[in-house]
Amino acid sequence: MKMPLSRRDMLKTMGTGLGTIGLASVLGEQGLLGATPVVGAGRVDPLAGKVAHFPAKAKYLIHLFMNGGPSQVDTFDHKPALVKYAGQRPPSVNLSTERKTFNLLPSPFAFKRYGQSGLEISDLFKNVGECADDLCVIRSMQTDIPNHAPGLLMMCSGSSLPIRPAFGSWILYGLGSENRDLPGFVVLCPGRPGVVGPQLWGNSFLPGVYQGCHVVNKDMKPGNVIAHLRNPAIGAAAQREQLDLLKGMNESHLAARAGDPALEARIASMEMAFRMQVEAPEVFDLSGETAATRELYGKGEFNDGCLLARRLVERGVRVVQLHYGSSENWDSHDNIDHHAKCARRVDQAIAGLLKDLKSRGLLDETLVLWGGEFGRTPVAEGNSTGRDHNHYGFSVFMAGGGVRGGMAYGATDEFGFTAVENKMHVHDLHATMLHLMGLDHEKLTYRYSGRDFRLTDVSGRVAREVIA
Amino acid sequence: MLRDVYLSGHPTIFPPGRLRMKQLWFVIMLIALPALMAQADAHSDTEFFETKIRPLLTEHCIACHGEKKQKGGLRLDSKAAWQKGGEEGPVIVPGKSSQSALLKMVRGTPGKPPQMPPDEVLPEAAVVDLAKWVDLGAPDPRQGVATTTKEIDWEAARKFWAYQPATATAADSTSADHGKAIDRYIAAGLLRAGLKPVGLADKRTLIRRATFDLTGLPPTEAEVQAFEADSAPEAFAKVIDRLLASPAYGEHQARGWLDLARYGESHADNENTAEKLTFAWRYRDWAIEAFNKDVSYDRFVKLQLAADLMEKPGDDPADRRALGLLGLGAVYARPNDLDRAKAEQWDDRVDAVTRAFLGLTVSCARCHDHKFDPIPTQDYYSLAGIIANTQNATVPISPADLLAAHDSAAAKSAAATQAAKGFLQGAADRIANQRADHLADYSIAVWRFNMQKQDQPALKPDAIAKAAGLSLAEFAALDKYLQKGNAGVQKLVVWQKLLRTKSADREPTAQVRELAQQFQTMVKDQLAKPFGVKGGRSADSQKDWFGKGGIFPITDELVKANATPEWKTELASLEKAAAAAAAAVPAIAQCNGVADIAKPADLKVYIRGNPAKKGEVAPRRFLRILSGNDRPAFKNGSGRLELAEAIADAKNPLTARVLVNRIWQQHFGRGIVATASNFGVLGSRPTHPELLDALAAGFVSDGWSIKRLHRRMMLSEAYQRASTSDQANMEIDPENQWLWRMSRRRLTVEEFRDATLMVAGNLKREMGGPSGDVDDVNNSRRTVYGRVSRHDLSQLLRLFDFPDPNISSDRRTDTTLPQQALFLMNSPFILQQAKVLAARVSAEKSSAEKVRAAYRQVFARMPSDAELKFAVGFLDAADGAKVGLTRMERFAQAILASNEFFFVD
Secondary structure: OOOOOOHHHHHHHOOOOOOHHHHOOOOOOOOOOOOEOOEEOOEEOOOOOOEOOOOOOOOEEEEEEOOOOOOHHHOOOOOOHHHHOOOOOOHHHOOOOOOOEEEEOOOOOOEEEEOOOOEEEEHHHHHHHOOHHHEEEEEEEEOOOOOHHHHHHHHHHOOOOOOOOOHHHHHHHHHOOOOOOOOOEEEEOOOOOOOOOHHHHOOOOOOHHHOOEEEOOOOOOHHHOOOOOOOOOOOHHHHHHHHHHHHHHHHHHHHOOOOOHHHHHHHHHHHHHHHHHHHHHHHHOHHHOOHHHHHHHOOOHHHHHHHHHHHHHHOOOOEEEEEOOOOOOOOOOOEOOHHHHHHHHHHHHHHHHHHHHHHOOOHHHEEEEEEOOOEEEEEEEOOOEOEEEEOOOEEEEEEOOOEOOOEEEOEEOOOOOOEEEOOEEHHHHHHHHHHHOOOOOOOOEEEEOOEEEEOOOOOOOOOHHHEO | OHHHHHHHOOHHHOOHHHHHHHHHHHHHHHHHHHHHHHHHHHHHHHHHHHHHHHHHHHHHOOOOEOOOOEHHHOOOOOHHHHHHOEOOEOOOOOOOHHHOHHHHHHHOEOOEOOOOOOOOOOOHHHHHHHHHHHHOOOOOOOOOOOOOOOOOOHHHHOOOHHHOOOOOOHHHOOOOOOOHHHHHHHHHHHHHHOOOOOOEOOHHHHHHHHHHHHHOOOOOHHHHHHHHHOOOOOHHHHHHHHHHHOHHHHHHHHHHHHHHOOOOOOOOOOOOOOOOOOOHHHHHHHHHHHHHHOOOHHHHHHHHHHHHHHOOOOOOHHHHHHHHHHHOOOOOOOOOOHHHHHHHHHHHHHHHHHHHHHOOOHHHHOOOOOOOOOOOHHHHHHHHHHHHOEEEEEEEOOOHHHHHHHHHHHHHHHHHHHHHHHHHHHHHHHHHHHHHOOHHHHHHHHHHHHHHHHHOOOOOOHHHHHHHOOOHHHHHHHHHHHHHOOOOOHHHHHHHHHHHOOOOOOOOOHHHHHHHHHHHHHHHHHHHOOOOOOOOOOHHHHHHHHOOOOOOOOOHHHHHHOOOHHHHHHHHHHHHHHHHHHHOOOOOOEEEEEEEOOOOOOEEEEHHHOOOOEEEEEOOOOOHHHHOOOOOOOOOOOOHHHHHHHHOOOOOOOHHHHHHHHHHHHHHOOOOOOOOOOOOOOOOOOOOHHHHHHHHHHHHHOOOOHHHHHHHHHOOHHHHEOOOOOHHHHHHOOOOOOOOOOOOEEOOHHHHHHHHHHHOOOOEOOOOOOOEOOOOOOOOEOHHHEOOOOOOOOHHHHHOOOOOOOOOOOOOOOOOOHHHHHHHHHOHHHHHHHHHHHHHOOOOOOHHHHHHHHHHHHHOOOOOHHHHHHHHHHHHOOOOOOOOOOHHHHHHHHHHOOHHHHEEO
């Protein structure tokens, strides 16, 4: 009996139908040993779906990147002691961060318990609070350096230097993609990120096919989201005819060179690109979404980004990274009230995404990661009412994708300055994310320059406690 | 018996003989008993260890703390090893489980869960056993080494093929025998593998291959025809020589080197704030010139490491541009972690230098001895030490006489400028002095106003200011200045206090008058000092008092308004002289290079790469595996020149091999050693080791000439083979490692862009100079002159597999993406080239003539009848509606996007 295709299956297969061989990409000696690659005619298709190291629930990843560093004590890590010791500087917080800090600054935002789990979340994330029982808040995050550039790089690539592949590239390398008409790793960022740039989604030494495809989701026109997606001079019919001419020339060239997969791959890529011109704008066109859905996500650039993220994973895109603005927008050195503005722009959208994924049955197989590159100090920066960067302790949350919901993992000290319990370095987070996606962070290696590189370098511990 | 002795009370009264016996027994028993007991205990302790502890350690610990891995530097697989401990010191205190870190790790401490093993919690019984074992004194019968890393067996290591000298027979080592020696070795390999080589390529294929390989550009139709018409046996040799003599050779060859040199023109961190690499392109230009001049490779190596240290009189100072290899290295801005940033920068240079020149991955030995190759951590820091004693520097590259002329003219210019400035300043000072002469009065007026204001808060200063002879702006500025209590002007602090003190009659006290006078004197004293020279007037004070935005802003306009016509003439003449002197300073050129630091010193090993944990000293010297245990320490400055000489030494077994292998890879698509930058244990073994040696030895004896090396390789039959497939061969050797045919390759992004521009007739050929933007459709220069950003690489370069300029790269990956196809279908670049190409052939009369012209222009050949018919069919078809490109333009675009254009047979 033939099972009817689900909407998602249809979305994924739409416009494909090419054999593996036609898609084969010719790679050099480097070898592509992500997980188990599909091999055809002695060549490897680098984007072919691969068998994960072990069975896992999460197939897709959405990273809601709160660049700039949201404060943990104002969002997901409630610290009543800040009120009690307000204006004081107890010795235990004598840690140096990027800039000079002074005394303990209580959060201006109230906390409440949400859901059956009773997770404590501040008013900034009231809407997300409604999804509390799906959240696994990690309160013991740590990273290495309290500056934006190294922090952003560490979160995105596991190294504070701009010389390593992004985790999205690693995951795509490890698992391949399910949709050939779209890039497997899409980055939605309204502009070029200020301090680091495209290195945040760069493939570094991994082959170019794994690079993040940057979609500028500012004033987005569905026809222009991918470079050169539309021909400025000729329409589809004329282009089809032109491509048939090209195909004819290529086929006569191929006839004397039969069986060269590199030539075939290039021929196929032309056809794929032709379809992509139709397919890609469709994905980025939100006009087909129902009013109820649009309302669920709310209005705004980030809101649309969240909806796009769902549309992308729905079509089999492996990793979507959505940036909140292209600069370090959560950065709140002068006044922590700035967080209210940021939260207003993301809270409903994130809750909408979580609820929408859940109602479509996608949350189970989509790992959602929320967080910045570091957190913020519980003490004020200088004489201000803002907070400095804090790499000693901060919060992120994961949801879906086989993560245990309604829990908090790890803890910071009584003021929320430094992680003290179940410390989770970014390497550990990456190891855990890979694990949730069926990849062993110690086995997902790429040989370059004489050694096997990993996303987690020589570190990383899977926090099994957070896995459902 | 014991009782006997005990009861005896006074042993000495016992008869000597008998008592002595008894005493002896006693002594023996005293000594032996514990020993006997201990023996029994030792037996059971060992048993306890063997039954309880060894299995526990094996199951839960040794995987990460044993021979294979030593996390935290700790091994638990021998007694000596745990006695030595890990990075944090010993983890077992025998007899004291409560003080042993091991127990804390597995048991956890209050508020902290167990840390080890990382993925599980030890069963309680196991923890109890472990504690018991430690309390017993941690008996451990296991012998074994204490070291966390295996000692390198140098004797064995040196036997590895790559460290053996390259030897060659006399017949191999000359370039006169063309490619015959090469073909002998290739033939032997083919025979062994049971492969039959395909035939030779036709001449058009061959010249297209050779032209792309050597110049990165396609041949013109005229060049193809000339070669086809030349039936002389040395016809191909002539083509090679022509190509090697072409300036395009250096442009193409340099780009390959720039990949290895991780050439970039900006830093990855942040283009806007990081150290600028303004003159990066000078290094690129040097490389192009060096390849074109066929600078001997040993010198090519040395110049890049030590051009500044090896310069002799008469040498071209422009060779210093070669220092860009080091001088363009990454600079990381890590204000909170300077030590680590520096260490990363050393690593960048060590990695690029050792991989590019030696094919060694020395960088792997930064945190621990190299896991596979004989490179101890100390060797890494020996090389890092050379880098650490070298700093980035902007280096002049003009000839010495020009530099001298520049310096002298620059000094004259500075003097003339100062003369004009001084003249102007003198006039300004005269006005300033006039104001300063009344500063005490002015200040008292301000004081008075502040006093009166205490009684009349709404009081405006107008009247007081006017009476004192101050403008309102001056009055406000002086008031503000005095209120601020400038820290640099001590007296004013007191003044500030006085301002807040009410005086009974609102009249200035003697102290106020005194302070006002002192303030005036201070300003006058400063004005008496010359301005703009060291030790002269305080620049800050000058700015506060008389600068723009100061109390009395004395602008040039004000000065000129107060000046006499004579003064103005004098100033004009001085300014004219200054401008002339400035114009007379000759331009000098500079590059981003390096220089030694003043006081060189060795580094200490960073244990596990941690700058905070320093170990033994690593004297600056070369790698032990290549220069022996008793190699000398480098004494000359940073040691760069000595390092350069050690690398470029003809006796170095790697340098020549690595280079000839790179050139081989360029011509055959794959190196004799497939891992071109890794000749170590994890690298590939040579498919044709004797051939590699013959080439390397021949290369050195031939004066390290890269041009002649190309010639030798290209004159071999192996190079001239067709790229046609063969079913039987494919089954044996699908990767073509035995070279039964030529491997088809695709164009690099540079070749693709340059060739497209060239066949469209748009390519601009001027060489050198600052870089342009390759994403700019109006930029028609070769891609090698395009900007290479480490921060934000060009879209085009990124799309077509240009390597990350942050890391040395030894080959291009080839990925085929639909986004590349989109570029060919829709980008402004391709559309523009298609239009130009279409226009070039538009003069032809018929469609057939146009197609022929386009084929000749793009493929340097005539179309076949079938191709012609197909293309004419397209051109002559009618468009239903208006289309934005003509049929000819659409045809031109298709031909530029074709596989025939993009691949080289």
